Amino acid sequence: MSEQVHFLRAALRNRGRVGAVAPSSRDLAEIMVDWLDWEELETVVEYGPGTGVFTEAISKRLLPNIHFFAIERDPHLASLTRKRCPDIKVIEDCVSRVPHLCHEAGIKKIDAILCGLPWAAFSPELQDQLLQAMFEVLPPGGKFATFAYWQGLALPAGQRFRRLLHENFAVVKQSRTAWRNLPPAFVYQCER
Numbered sequence: 001m002s003e004q005v006h007f008l009r010a011a012l013r014n015r016g017r018v019g020a021v022a023p024s025s026r027d028l029a030e031i032m033v034d035w036l037d038w039e040e041l042e043t044v045v046e047y048g049p050g051t052g053v054f055t056e057a058i059s060k061r062l063l064p065n066i067h068f069f070a071i072e073r074d075p076h077l078a079s080l081t082r083k084r085c086p087d088i089k090v091i092e093d094c095v096s097r098v099p100h101l102c103h104e105a106g107i108k109k110i111d112a113i114l115c116g117l118p119w120a121a122f123s124p125e126l127q128d129q130l131l132q133a134m135f136e137v138l139p140p141g142g143k144f145a146t147f148a149y150w151q152g153l154a155l156p157a158g159q160r161f162r163r164l165l166h167e168n169f170a171v172v173k174q175s176r177t178a179w180r181n182l183p184p185a186f187v188y189q190c191e192r
Contacts, residue, residue, distance in 0.1 A: 023051045024054060024147070024185075025178055027178040027180045028178035028185050029057035031175045031187045032054050032145055033054070033057045033058055033061055035187070036112055038061045041063075041111045041112055042111055043068070044066055044111060045070070045098065045110050045114075046068075046069075046070040046115070046116070047070075047098075047114070047115040048095070049070040049072050049077070049090065050072070050077050050080075051084065052080060052088075055070055055090075056084055058088075059088055068088065069088070069090070069101075070090045071093055071094070071101065072092060095130060095134075096129055096133045098136075099133055107137070108137075109138070109142070110137045112142065113138060113142070113144045113145070116146075116147070119148075119161050120161040127164060131164070142191070143189075143192075144191075145188065145190065146190075147186065147188070149183045150184050150185065150186065151183060168192075169192055170191055171189075171190060172189075172190050173188070174187075175188075
């Protein structure tokens with residue numbers, strides 16, 4: 001079965017938690033990871049790896065001193081990520097528990113969070129809950145990246161999420177467009 005079919009099935013199983021109809025493109029994955037200075041990072045976490053497209057791009061940049069793990073709620077998608085990236089630790093859990101997961105691993109802070117979650121599809125309450133959990137482990141200066149679809153910016157939820165980023169991060173930049181992504185997308189590159 002193709003990766004696209006697996007992903008579409010997961011999207012149907014998890015409406016509101018999987019916000020796309022196809023896995024992210026390699027082009028979007030490159031944009032997601034290229035803006036970070038990997039030599040300065042000690043701990044990186046990925047939220048919602050899905051089929052592992054971003055995970056694979058991250059794994060190619062990991063240096064021996066970087067602690068990395070991914071958090072995926074859907075067991076089937078977690079399995080696909082493990083198959084794609086067998087050397088990467090994928091934890092089946094909710095990202096709202098990131099402070100607990102870090103505490104269990106002896107991690108006091110995260111330097112960067114790379115995110116494949118559909119933030120604009122979440123309720124304002126869930127967005128606030130996830131940000132609050134993130135800020136327990138992402139200190140000032142910490143980096144956060146997530147992507148958005150261009151057509152989503154015209155919707156109230158997309159506009160609300162953009163405002164939320166500007167309200168909670170000192171720096172919010174927008175990357176170039178990944179035109180080969182379905183649909184075209186860009187990355188919000190944020191610094192706390």
